[in-house]
Amino acid sequence: MTIVNSFPKEWQEKWEAEAFKAPTMIQENLFEPLANKESVLGISPTGSGKTLAYLLPLLLNVKKGEGNQLLILLPSQELASQVADVVREWIKPLELNIQTIIGGANVSRQIERLKKRPEVLVGTPGRVLELIKSKKIKAHLINALVLDEVDDLVAQEDYNAAKSVMKSVMADTQVVAVSATGQVILPEIDTLFRHTPKVIDVTSEDTTKGVIKHHYLLTPTRKRSDNLRRLAHVKDFKALVFFNQLSELGVASERLDFLGLDHRTLASDQHQTERKKAIDDFENNRVSLLLTTDIGARGLDFSDLYYVVQYDMSLNAENYVHRSGRVGRMGKSGEVITLVNDRDVRELRKMMRQLDNELSEIFVSHNQIVEEKIVGETEEASTSDKKKKEEVTKKHTTSRSNQEKPSETSKKKKKNRKNRNKNKGVHWK
Template sequence: MTFNKNLPEAWQEHWQASGFSEPSMIQQKSFQPLKEKENVLGISPTGSGKTLAYVLPLLLNVEKDQGSQLLILAPSQELAVQISQVVRDWATLLQLKTQTLIGGANVGRQIEKLKKKPEILVGTPGRVMELIKTKKIKSHLLKTIVMDEVDQLFHEKELNLTKQILASAPTKFQLVFYSATADRVAEEAQKLTDQLTIIDVTGEDQSGGVVKHYFMALSPRKKSDYLRSLAYTPDFRAMVFFNQVADLGSVEEKLIYEGLAVAGLASDQNKTLRKLAIDQFAKNRAVMLLTTDIAARGLDFNAIPFVVNAEVPLSEESYIHRAGRVGRMGASGFVITFVNDATKRDYQRLMKKIELPFQEIFLYDGAIHLTRKEKSLIEEKTVSSNMTVKKEQATKTLPTKKTAKPKNRPKNTKNKGARRKPSKPE
């Protein structure tokens, strides 16, 4: 049977209404093992549809009105909220309830909603563990636990919380991991379960679009100037990444002062401000979303053509996930990294390790150009044009000798400054 024929009729209609065509490689290969309750590690490139790859088969195993059975863990509040939206779209069609559990939100309201016994929980490890300790989440009912962006959840701080959550679950449950990178993930995942089915489609997946990688050399003081100029180039819309929140805030203030529609998303904001920034960008009310690596994973916006690194990312992993915001599900995209004299070699070393081709680009004359030659030609024309204008202006201001009046001067001199009408053709 094909992928679509395995779905309920309501889902088949929703699949078509959502504009989906053929399922991606990770979606096809994940469906049956997850439906049969196997422990699975799924690895596929960013933008290949990993969320639906595990959501659809796992929802089919959830029983209505039987308490919280499916728990999905995410490393950030933003990703948890976005996963919840995806889950809710499909779960509602099966009359299943979904509850989001994240830090920064009102815990009292979350506890009240848990009393309605939602079948699916989506949250961050900290808040989920807090609710398990206070016995607000009945962890003994859990049948499946999913770790999305699991390489982040395996970082030391998050891993301890994740292990505590797993320890609170029943002795037998399905364990599911999904990630865009395989480094260390398989090794750590196998420590948590005896039997693990690994589905790695990194080499086979063709769902990604063409992504081109460029760098732009400029002074660190010119970041806001270049971002402002980029904002006015044709079809520009971008996620702009910073390494430090302080740098993000400084540039954001300058761009807003200059009247640009930008939104800032940072870790030091509360839940309301984060949601506002995401909504502004998602609804095209902001031409740029200024952020840090907090938004490099999982967040999905429709057809973003550009990612801009306001400085060279600190790691290969960071670059890969930032770049993964473009080129999703067949769309093309561009990644531009700002470099200066001190960071250009760092960028070149980084790209060599990742094995991605890159090229320098130039910004001038209201557009992005691929060669310096074009820039030189325009600069020469501009200089030449300016010199001509200045020469003409200088000539006009030079004192001139009085000359004799022309003999054939028109007799009518009442309106000396008026332009003469052209004579009619004979």
């Protein structure tokens, strides 16, 4: 017997219609404690179905028409929007209402919709706290608070806002936190939860993760944009490309524009509508490259995404886990390609040993990714470019030489001129 048998009939039909298989390990293990209103810290690999793992049992405790009851906090607007889309699909049979509360959106419109007393709220900490303080969100009515990607929520600038939201709800509110790397917050667990939660970690038992291959492509720093362009010309290549700094992302984007390669960017300094369009265009295969920072490393789920490219190597193993977690989701396979120079490859090898991942070198030749170095387009192109450069230089040198070499006639005229001047000088004296 699985948890699916505990679902309302409409949910069971939807589960079958979506062609979902048996519930994942984290979904099975979280269902009963969450349905029983226990506070829990759930840890499982990326792509193992954590959103439905907490959402379905918590929705069963929400009562129609009784105002704000379930609040889900997420670290980014994009992730909040994606989770909100999932919530909308599953609350229809229950006739519940949802409201997204995210920064960058029209706050007046959000306040107006809150007057309809939606039962489920999904948002980012800053905007949620703002509306709690202005009494537009009734925090005392919240029965369950979810901290999705909890390690990210407590590691960034939203930490104070997230903590303040937690303090604003009632002491007996059910608190649920989930993440793929939730182990990192275990030392701080008592400061995050008013009451010690039940820890459910299925990382070692989970079998949902697909096969992910980890590669590196040796690339001089100044040539990274060119190699990214060459990767993009590989047949059916589609990749989420990660940068450490916004400034570097901007430079690379300008370079790709110059090279004529259509792409999109997903960055924190963009307006919400721009970010949403970038995600939609990438998801719907209008572009093959989406350039982003670690804002795109958490929770975002793209269908049929096989490649992740690290333009900049991740700063630590935890970030690498989340970046690589955009592929290999729910049993699918994928590849992670890191662009590194000779110095960086040593650090990458060390990180892979820490994560127990195998690492291999790849090459790009004739619009193909290969694992053995052959004389390919890079070498041929460079040889061709060298010959062209030599021909241009030779032509330029010859032309300049011809211009500088005086003719015999001019020599004679010059000589005669000297003689005439000489004679003139003699006569003048």
